[in-house]
């Protein structure tokens with residue numbers, strides 16, 4: 001009998017709990033902020049705006065769409081190049097090269113709005129306050145800027161379809177954990193859902209495209225733009241330290257200046273791993289610094305609302321009212337133009353990029369080929385299809401060619417050494 005009572009008691013408390021939790025989940029649903037369509041473009045609208053901007057300013061801007069895919073998954077990426085000279089394909093190697101990526105995480109919509117704002121200012125359709133136009137243009141004459149306005153287009157589309165907390169790509173991989181530096185290492189607080197690093201380094205088409213772009217463009221500055229907090233990060237993300245040497249000090253002094261002038265000392269400055277509260281393995285910025293040898297490699301976090309509930313992702317990662325939205329875009333576009341202005345001052349030192357990080361740049365044959373092929377394709381066509389199969393075949397042929405050359409050389413050398421050393425060897429043998 002007692003067991004029956006306790007069973008009934010358990011049953012009633014369970015149903016009360018279930019009832020209570022369903023009420024609180026309804027409350028959570030109510031508290032979730034939807035995307036503010038008055039402030040934010042849809043990704044297709046944003047890319048359309050950028051497309052028409054490029055067509056209005058062919059003297060400054062060019063654009064290409066890179067398609068890549070594997071295992072039935074396809075990813076398209078738009079790359080916009082800004083160059084004021086007559087050479088528009090970004091091949092002018094004497095210029096200071098800046099590579100920018102926005103929207104690597106789907107839910108961080110405000111970053112892609114910043115991309116559009118920067119392009120509008122570059123094409124002189126919008127203006128920064130208190131800027132001398134001549135000085136502004138002479139600054140920009142020295143630059144080539146390549147910008148990826150929406151790196152993770154497939155993930156972004158999931159967000160637009162209502163999955164407001166999605167940060168990963170269209171098949172659930174975090175594009176900022178899919179790079180090869182310290183890839184796949186898992187911390188105690190590792191979140192297998194949010195931080196899924198993929199099946200291997202560069203398993204994802206988006207990461208492959210970004211890597212090729214970085215290797216062929218070989219930038220002096222890399223900035224990976226995110227949101228969720230206010231921070232100016234430099235390497236490393238995978239350990240609790242910053243690199244040693246003068247290059248590292250230059251990075252830090254540039255960030256301190258940007259923090260003071262444009263973030264009003266609110267931004268966290270330092271290594272991503274040391275400042276953010278967790279270590280991140282396989283990130284883009286660590287790869288750009290360690291492998292591509294970009295002397296100034298950064299991750300910027302441009303906005304965050306720490307008061308938002310964990311499920312209220314649009315509010316947590318993006319300004320939701322008009323005034324904050326404008327303030328954030330104004331401050332951060334000014335920050336970027338400060339970097340465009342002061343970056344070339346580091347030109348001489350930055351040119352000796354290998355020296356900056358204290359060792360020669362080592363890139364594998366595959367990486368070299370990826371960069372090389374990308375550069376050829378950039379030269380011959382605006383609309384690029386990077387076919388994985390084609391790339392694989394070219395790689396295989398190249399490897400076979402290398403192998404046969406080495407074999408031929410070996411045979412040739414061994415013949416020469418035989419004919420030259422046959423006598424001494426024979427005369428040494430009798431004993």
Ligand SMILES: [Zn+2]
Nearest residue numbers: 105108226227
């Ligand atoms: Zn992010």
